[in-house]
Amino acid sequence: MRMAKGVEWALHTLLNLDMIGGGPVGSAQLAEAHGLSASYLNKQLQQLARAGLVVSVPGPRGGFRLARPLEAISLLDVVEAIEGGAEAFQCTEIRCSGRIGELSPPPTGTCAVNAAMRRAEEAWRQALAAQHLSGIRTELDSSPMVRQVVRTALS
Amino acid sequence: MRMAKGVEWALHTLLNLDMIGGGPVGSAQLAEAHGLSASYLNKQLQQLARAGLVVSVPGPRGGFRLARPLEAISLLDVVEAIEGGAEAFQCTEIRCSGRIGELSPPPTGTCAVNAAMRRAEEAWRQALAAQHLSGIRTELDSSPMVRQVVRTALS
DNA sequence: GGCTTACTACTCGGATACTGCTTGTCCGAGTTCAGGGGG
DNA sequence: CCCCCTGAACTCGGACAAGCAGTATCCGAGTAGTAAGCC
Numbered sequence: 365m366r367m368a369k370g371v372e373w374a375l376h377t378l379l380n381l382d383m384i385g386g387g388p389v390g391s392a393q394l395a396e397a398h399g400l401s402a403s404y405l406n407k408q409l410q411q412l413a414r415a416g417l418v419v420s421v422p423g424p425r426g427g428f429r430l431a432r433p434l435e436a437i438s439l440l441d442v443v444e445a446i447e448g449g450a451e452a453f454q455c456t457e458i459r460c461s462g463r464i465g466e467l468s469p470p471p472t473g474t475c476a477v478n479a480a481m482r483r484a485e486e487a488w489r490q491a492l493a494a495q496h497l498s499g500i501r502t503e504l505d506s507s508p509m510v511r512q513v514v515r516t517a518l519s
Numbered sequence: 520m521r522m523a524k525g526v527e528w529a530l531h532t533l534l535n536l537d538m539i540g541g542g543p544v545g546s547a548q549l550a551e552a553h554g555l556s557a558s559y560l561n562k563q564l565q566q567l568a569r570a571g572l573v574v575s576v577p578g579p580r581g582g583f584r585l586a587r588p589l590e591a592i593s594l595l596d597v598v599e600a601i602e603g604g605a606e607a608f609q610c611t612e613i614r615c616s617g618r619i620g621e622l623s624p625p626p627t628g629t630c631a632v633n634a635a636m637r638r639a640e641e642a643w644r645q646a647l648a649a650q651h652l653s654g655i656r657t658e659l660d661s662s663p664m665v666r667q668v669v670r671t672a673l674s
Numbered sequence: 675g676g677c678t679t680a681c682t683a684c685t686c687g688g689a690t691a692c693t694g695c696t697t698g699t700c701c702g703a704g705t706t707c708a709g710g711g712g713g
Numbered sequence: 714c715c716c717c718c719t720g721a722a723c724t725c726g727g728a729c730a731a732g733c734a735g736t737a738t739c740c741g742a743g744t745a746g747t748a749a750g751c752c
Contacts, residue, residue: 366695367520367607367636368735375632376613390685399617403738410687423744424684439635452522458531462554463672468665476658477530480594480650481522488643495635503631510623517618521734523696545724559698565726578705579723 388427415445543582570600
């Protein structure tokens with residue numbers, strides 16, 4: 365179970381978009397800031413745009429800008445935008461297959477294994493939803509010097 | 520991010536091993552119980568054996584049996600046995616690459632993005648570690664009739 | 675001089691190949707059991 | 714009658730392919746800005 369690395373890219377890129385301020389920034393510049401593939405980062409940014417986290421501006425001097433402040437963007441928002449909202453553990457109901465399934469009556473209620481895994485996953489989602497990008501920005505050394513570096517790198 | 524379906528197979532198989540009792544059961548019978556691929560289930564059982572959750576008995580009338588009671592097996596044990604203990608979110612330290620990495624001084628401390636993701640993952644792991652297979656067995660309808668069905672299916 | 679218009683350059687957006695991991699399969703090593711032969 | 718030995722069958726164990734999701738890339742659609750031409 366490995367999370368797509370696009371999540372890491374998206375998180376850092378969103379933080380950079382916040383540091384640079386208002387105007388839209390092209391995916392090429394955002395990619396160069398961290399030495400990433402511009403085309404692939406563009407793909408991730410499109411998914412963020414579909415999820416309503418960033419706004420895309422077409423045309424020359426276009427790009428992407430934050431759709432809302434970092435305070436209103438949780439880690440869960442970003443993960444679901446990139447990974448999709450599907451559950452990691454997908455119950456295939458093997459309890460209804462094979463000899464046990466044939467010999468047993470159709471089970472009632474949800475699978476206990478599935479329920480337990482979903483409980484754990486719900487804890488993960490809640491922990492993600494409880495953390496917002498504004499908190500990460502605080503943890504980072506967001507001194508004016510760092511912000512200036514980001515602006516220089518994205519100019 | 521999709522969890523390997525081997526986790527689901529392993530969980531149901533461990534529960535079946537408990538229901539049938541002491542003697543070792545071959546992977547072929549365990550697979551037939553749920554209509555699974557015997558060879559592939561065998562692969563998963565080997566990983567459970569390496570993790571010390573089951574004991575493998577070679578030779579005719581061999582197979583696998585539980586190494587310890589269900590009360591002593593948590594969901595985390597099973598997930599880590601199948602998936603491996605690696606973190607789902609793997610920080611590639613892109614903050615040190617690209618133009619921002621070149622212009623900024625080497626950062627001190629761990630990446631804030633990585634720390635936040637690990638906090639969420641830790642919540643998930645704790646939720647997994649808090650649930651034991653004995654609890655799932657209780658949730659299941661483990662009436663004598665069901666147990667008899669499992670024994671018949673594995674005979 | 676001001677306005678309109680066509681052009682150019684630049685951006686996003688989606689369709690298209692490639693790679694690594696999960697999934698699935700196969701055959702060999704090792705062990706137990708059974709049967710036959712000898713003491 | 715009891716013991717030993719040989720063989721066979723069955724199991725785990727690891728090495729070997731196939732399928733799919735994630736990864737990476739490229740080219741087309743659309744738009745803002747610009748410059749030239751016209752009134």
